[in-house]
Amino acid sequence: MNRTEDRPLILVDEHARAWSPKTARARFRAGLTGPTAGAAAGYTQANLISVPADWAYDMLLFCQRNPKPCPVLDVTDAGSWTTVLAAGADLRTDLPRYRVWRDGELVDEPADVLGHWREDLVSFLIGCSFTFEWALTGAGVPIRHIEQGRNVPMYVTSRQCRPAGRLHGPLVVSMRPVPPEHLAAAIRESSLLPAVHGSPVHCGDPSGLGIDDLAGPDFGDPVDAEADDIPVFWACGVTPQAAVMASRPPFAITHAPGQMFLTDARDEQYRVA
Numbered sequence: 001m002n003r004t005e006d007r008p009l010i011l012v013d014e015h016a017r018a019w020s021p022k023t024a025r026a027r028f029r030a031g032l033t034g035p036t037a038g039a040a041a042g043y044t045q046a047n048l049i050s051v052p053a054d055w056a057y058d059m060l061l062f063c064q065r066n067p068k069p070c071p072v073l074d075v076t077d078a079g080s081w082t083t084v085l086a087a088g089a090d091l092r093t094d095l096p097r098y099r100v101w102r103d104g105e106l107v108d109e110p111a112d113v114l115g116h117w118r119e120d121l122v123s124f125l126i127g128c129s130f131t132f133e134w135a136l137t138g139a140g141v142p143i144r145h146i147e148q149g150r151n152v153p154m155y156v157t158s159r160q161c162r163p164a165g166r167l168h169g170p171l172v173v174s175m176r177p178v179p180p181e182h183l184a185a186a187i188r189e190s191s192l193l194p195a196v197h198g199s200p201v202h203c204g205d206p207s208g209l210g211i212d213d214l215a216g217p218d219f220g221d222p223v224d225a226e227a228d229d230i231p232v233f234w235a236c237g238v239t240p241q242a243a244v245m246a247s248r249p250p251f252a253i254t255h256a257p258g259q260m261f262l263t264d265a266r267d268e269q270y271r272v273a
Contacts, residue, residue, distance in 0.1 A: 006097060006259065008035045008149055017041045021086060021262040025094040028262075033096040033111055035151040035220075035258035037130045037143070042267055044196065045260040046073055046085065047126040047237030048095060049244075050253040053078040056122035058165035062243060063124065065162040069171055069239035071127040071195050073263070079119040085263035092117050097256035099241070104248030113253050121253065126237045127196035128260050129174050131267055135189040141182040144223045151258040152176070153217035154236050158210025161239060169243035172218070173201060173209060173233040177225035186232060195270040202233040209233060219257035 009016045009024075009032070016024070016039040024040050036045060051059050056078070063070035074083050081091040093112040100108040100116050108116070130152075133143050145152045152174045159171040178186045183203065191199035202209050214231060215222045219238055225231070244252045255261065 006034045006256070008037055008146070008151065009039045009096070021264050024262040025086065025089055028096045029090070029093045029112070031111055033259065036096065036260045036262065037133060037152060037258065038146045040262050041134055044073070044263045044265040044267055044270060045128040045130045046263055047128050047240070048091065048123060048253070048255040048261050049126070049240045050091070050121040050123040051249060052118070052251055053120045053122050055166070055249050058167045059122075059124060059240070062161070062164035062167040062240070063126070065164050066239065068197060068201060069161065069235035069237065071197060072124060073127055073195065074125040076123040078122050080123070081117065083123070083125055085125060085265055086261070087264060091123055091261070095255050095261050096259040099254045099256050101244050101252040101254065103250055104245050109256055116253060118251070124240070125261060125263070126240070127270070128237050129190075129197045129234050130260060131196040131270070132190045132193045134267060135193065136186055139182075139185040139189050141178060141186045141189070144177050144225065144229075145221065148223060150221035150223055152220050153214070153223050154219035154238050154257055155209070155211045156218045156242055161243065166249070167243045167247045169239070169246035171201070172236040172239040172242050174236045175214065175231050175233050177223060177229035178232045179226065179229055183230055183232070190234065192271050192273050193267070194272060197235045197237070200232050200234050203230055206231055206233075
């Protein structure tokens with residue numbers, strides 16, 4: 001499932017942190033791909049899932065029942081590829097890489113989905129934990145995957161989401177190793193941003209989530225931890241993709257894990273205090 005040839009954008013262009021979202025989207029539209037952690041500092045990133053209109057209510061209900069992994073930032077009209085989160089953006093072209101699903105099977109990972117787009121698709125933009133990484137960094141919390149130039153590791157857990165209509169599936173989490181002295185700050189800062197997953201769902205022993213091997217993530221890249229680092233797990237917006245694999249809708253389009261939509265919204269808009 002990993003695409004290790006796609007490297008973080010901060011490695012492709014040392015100025016990616018200072019890009020505006022509009023600049024980032026233009027570069028993606030022109031063909032740049034790679035995980036977006038560390039890009040466009042201060043701007044909210046979002047996961048994408050587009051489903052046929054006759055599955056849209058099930059998806060909306062799934063998100064409502066599972067707000068931790070699926071905090072909805074916007075929902076489009078059927079067939080629309082625009083969003084109030086980014087003026088002039090095109091959801092079909094302005095992400096680094098996409099995934100196309102048929103009957104729950106991954107069939108393509110293109111850099112745009114113009115050739116796959118359907119007029120009945122309803123798109124959901126879901127908060128992403130890359131957004132709160134700036135808050136963690138500001139509080140002195142090291143972000144190991146950015147330091148190491150890797151995509152964040154993501155894992156399918158043994159916890160099941162609350163089903164909704166025809167949709168069901170496991171919770172997916174992202175993991176960041178955190179030094180013990182920074183754990184309280186990581187929990188505090190992420191908890192102030194519930195619209196982008198908020199506080200962790202688990203800290204410590206990964207077996208508590210049914211994860212056997214941190215070195216073998218289901219999505220993204222393994223990350224090297226320091227000897228005393230504590231693995232900290234946050235609910236992840238790849239969870240709808242796990243629901244697609246489990247529930248097998250006839251068609252869906254999603255972002256590639258770690259390769260997000262850059263919105264024009266500022267992070268502070270979603271901070272609760």
